[in-house]
Amino acid sequence: MNLKQLEHLLAVAEAGSFSRAAERLHLTQSALSRSIRILEEDLGARLLDRMGKRTELTPLGLSVAGRARRILFESAELRRSAELLTQGDRGAISIGLGSGPGAMLMTPLLAHVARRYPQLRLEVMRGSLEAHLALLRQRRLDALVVDTRGIVPAADLRIEPVSQMRAGFICRPGHPLARAARPPRFAEIAAYPLASTFLAADTERILIEHFGVEADPQNSVRLRCDEIGSLLEAVRVSDAVFLGIVGAAQAGIEAGELTELPADPPLRSHALFALVTLTGRTEAPAMALLREFVAERLRD
Secondary structure: OOOOHHHHHHHHHHHHHHHHHHHHHOHHHHHHHHHHHHHHHHHHHOOOOEEEEEEOOOOOHHHHHHHHHHHHHHHHHHHHHHHOOOOOOEEEEEEEHHHHEEEEEEEEHHHHHHHHHOOOEEEEEEEEHHHHHHHHHHOOOOEEEEEEOOOOOOEEEEEEEEEEEEEHHHHHHHHOOOOOOOOOOOEEEEOEEEEEEEOOOOHHHHHHHHHHHHHOHHHHHOOOOOOOOHHHHHHHHOOOEEEHHHHHHHHHHHHOOOOEEEOOOOOOEEEEEEEEEOOOOOOOOHHHHHHHHHHHHOOO
C-alpha cells in the first residue's frame, strides 16, 4: 500500500468512474485499474463496486477512503511544515478577502508587503464567500478575511474573530437628504438608488427588524455588486446612497467627498469580521504578519 494508491482510490470515488478519474489524474485507465487492484489485493477485499456505468465504494471502501483522506492530509502537512520551516518571510501566502475587508485592506496590504517584506510572495483574491471557502478547502488559499455572518460553522474551519465594524448610510455631502433638517426615514432614503453588496441573510433580517418589510434588500437595493469601491464611487458622483460598512468610506469622508447620513431610527448593525483558516493546517510564518496587519486596519 502506498500514498499514490490511496490517492487513486479517492479519485475514483469522487469521479464515480475509472474513465473520469483516469482523465483527471492524467493516467491511462488500465494503469489506474491496476493500481486499485493491487491495493485491493493488499487489503484482501474489494473496495469498489461497478454499478452499471457508475463505480461506488463498498462498505470497506468507505472506511478505507475516510482513513485515506486523513493520511493524505497529514502527509501533505508534513511536507508543508518542512518547507515552511526554511522560508521565514520569504515564503508565500494566498488570502481571500470579502467585500468589506477587500475595500479596506487590499491596496494597503499590497503596499505594506511591497515595502516591508519584498521577498514574500502574496496573492490576494476577491470573490464570493462560497468560492473562497471552496478554495480554502482545496488548500489554494491560506486564509480568508470575511464577515462571519455568512459562514456556516464546520469542524474543518477555524474562525478567529477580528473586529466588529458598524454599518450605516453614506452619500455625497451635497445630497438632498444630507441637507435636510432632520434624519430621513428609510422610505425617504430608498427613494434614491440604494447601493449595497450582496448581504448575508442575517444582515437582511436585521434591516427588516429595524425599518420594516420595506427595507428588505431584495426589493429596496437597486445597485448591487461585491466591489465596495465601485459602489462608493457611484455614490460620490450621483444621488445614490451606500448601505454598508462605514469604515470602508473613511478615506472619502476624510477627503470631504462622502458623508455619513443619519437615519430615523438609527441603524444599529455591525459586520463581524474574522480570519478563517483550515483546522489542523500548518500555517505559513507570514500568517503572523497578516494577523497583525488585519487587527490594526480592520476597525472603526
